[in-house]
Amino acid sequence: MEGSEPKESSSEPQAPSEKKVREPFSRAMKDEPISNEQRLKELWHLLDMLEIEYKKTTDLHTLISSVSESLTMVWKKRDPKSELALKGLLLILEYCLSHVFDGHAVFEVFVTSLGFNTVIFWK
Numbered sequence: 001m002e003g004s005e006p007k008e009s010s011s012e013p014q015a016p017s018e019k020k021v022r023e024p025f026s027r028a029m030k031d032e033p034i035s036n037e038q039r040l041k042e043l044w045h046l047l048d049m050l051e052i053e054y055k056k057t058t059d060l061h062t063l064i065s066s067v068s069e070s071l072t073m074v075w076k077k078r079d080p081k082s083e084l085a086l087k088g089l090l091l092i093l094e095y096c097l098s099h100v101f102d103g104h105a106v107f108e109v110f111v112t113s114l115g116f117n118t119v120i121f122w123k
Contacts, residue, residue, distance in 0.1 A: 023087075036060050039095055043067070046088040050074055050081055064092050064106050068113035076117060089114075089121065 040060055047054050052070045057063050071092070075085035089110075096107040114121050 034094075034098075039091065042091055043088060046084055046091070047071075050084055050088070060095065061106050064095070065109045068092060068109050072113045072115070072117065075121075 040058060040063065043060075043063060044056065047067060050071075052067060052074065054063065054067050054070075057066075067088075071085045071088045075082050075089060092106075092110050096110055099106070111118060
């Protein structure tokens with residue numbers, strides 16, 4: 001089926017940009033670690049696609065703290081942009097889980113932004 005519809009991405013304006021977004025938790029264990037710079041670029045790209053306003057900072061903790069709630073709000077709407085917002089939330093979770101020894105402040109911000117939707121997110 002994939003080969004029978006090669007122009008599918010050209011009919012949707014966001015599809016080509018979406019393909020640039022790495023799937024969270026998709027890399028093999030033998031792959032190189034993901035740098036914070038790469039994570040920043042991925043989050044910036046998703047935020048731009050979602051048209052979420054943010055201050056373009058190079059501090060990942062500051063960026064996560066400032067956009068977690070906005071990503072959660074877009075994800076909760078269950079509209080076409082929800083899938084992209086979910087990818088953003090998963091990127092943040094991936095960062096939190098790979099930096100557990102740096103402290104729990106970012107994870108606390110992440111879980112707090114999910115609020116009552118925490119259970120739905122974990123499903």
